[in-house]
Amino acid sequence: MRFSYTTTEAKADEKSLNFLLEQLAITQPSAEQELKMDWPNPHHCLLNIKRDDLIHPIISGNKWRKLKYSLCHALENDCSHIVSFGGGFSNHLHALAYCCKQLNIKFTAIVRGDYRANPSPMLQDLSQWQSDIHYVDKLTYQRREKPEYLALLQKEYPDAMIIPEGGSNTLALQGVAEIVNELSGHYDYIVAPVASGATLAGLIHATHQTSCKILGIGVLKGEGYLEELVQQLLPQSYGHWSINHEYHCGGYAKSNIELRDFCRDFYQQTQVDIEPVYSGKLFFALRHLIQQAYFPVNSRILALHTGGLQGAR
The missing domain is CATH 3.40.50.1100 (Rossmann fold)
Incomplete structure (x- = not known):
């Protein structure tokens, strides 16, 4: 199934929501x-x-609030891969990577800047959680909301759900x-x-x-x-x-x-x-x-x- 960058409002299935709460110990x-x-x-x-x-x-905090129904949407549609964006210290990427690890969903983080020589504590956590980290330059990162760039990402990851920076949908x-x-x-x-x-x-x-x-x-x-x-x-x-x-x-x-x-x-x-x-x-x-x-x-x-x-x- 293909997933779009933005999602419309939908009521989460109670079974998937309860599974999510249990698996993540919210x-x-x-x-x-x-x-x-x-x-x-x-x-x-x-x-x-x-x-x-x-x-x-x-x-922690608003990261759960913002990701809750996107994760439910992923579970209900048997999503096996999630892609999202953030900086080298991103709370959003940190929370989402942990969720994906706990839910057995592959996670790809597109990170602004190249931290390979000196990864932040957040990026070290992502590595330990088996996230796939892609470092991009500032100009590429600035395209993260552009339809043509998102279309390229969707082509590269055809079965992935793409969640915007900060979980803002x-x-x-x-x-x-x-x-x-x-x-x-x-x-x-x-x-x-x-x-x-x-x-x-x-x-x-x-x-x-x-x-x-x-x-x-x-x-x-x-x-x-x-x-x-x-x-x-x-x-x-x-x-x-x-x-x-x-x-x-x-x-x-x-x-x-x-x-x-x-x-x-x-x-x-x-x-x-x-x-x-x-x-x-x-x-x-x-x-x-x-x-x-x-x-x-x-x-x-x-x-x-x-x-x-x-x-x-």
């Missing part, structure tokens, strides 16, 4: 807990955290939207880091008929670009969301001493692990925004911990 629903911080809080906001980092020690929205169904009560804001756009798009789609606002914290330089990524995944335009671009600290995977010190202090105060690529920038931004009275008085805020702690290696 813990759901993830915990939801209050964060009592010593930050200045002039508007008396309530801050809770959704602990998607605890879903699985390897398939329509099936990802279904998995992310389930976060909202798990919540214990109403929130005025849900706040999450933004890189590939699928997590934010899923949250937006799931809450568009409520009064909840969705705020993304951009973790890379991408004003306009990130908004476009999100909008492309949505079935229509919604008006209850925005992305803040003031806390990327210089770009994707860039950080500074203040951010790294913040991550360490945050753990000491909460015993919640965060890293400077995604979750660190999320909570760093929240501290500043709450301190600056960005949110209305008595706002109930949920911060989504999207996992990805392996990337800090």
Whole structure:
């Protein structure tokens, strides 16, 4: 069977879904807990955290949410091979490679840059899990969404399911939207880091008929670009969301001493692990925004911990 790059929304077969949960030992629903911080809080906001980092020690956070229904689709169609894209420290490739190993599906990772002389910890894991790693140059990688390049890949791997970078397809929205169904009560804001756009798009789609606002914290330089990524995944335009671009600290995977010190202090105060690529920038931004009275008085805020702690290696 041939698989396409994008997939349409479909209801997963209960048998395949239960098999997936059992084989991967997924813990759901993830915990939801209050964060009592010593930050200045002039508007008396309530801050809770959704602990998607605890879903699985390897398939962590939004990676499981975004991959869940793509993996179900693969199982239901007897897919024997999955191909996807990412950088040398990609949380997405790491999670997907582990899933494929556990499900006995061949996995091919198309990686931006050549790490053969000095493979990252993530790539070392992929090698141990018998993944097929193809290193490509920057210009080739930039074609990863182009129809003609995807057609060539599909010809090279005729029986493969091709999953986009970050797992960002329509099936990802279904998995992310389930976060909202798990919540214990109403929130005025849900706040999450933004890189590939699928997590934010899923949250937006799931809450568009409520009064909840969705705020993304951009973790890379991408004003306009990130908004476009999100909008492309949505079935229509919604008006209850925005992305803040003031806390990327210089770009994707860039950080500074203040951010790294913040991550360490945050753990000491909460015993919640965060890293400077995604979750660190999320909570760093929240501290500043709450301190600056960005949110209305008595706002109930949920911060989504999207996992990805392996990337800090």
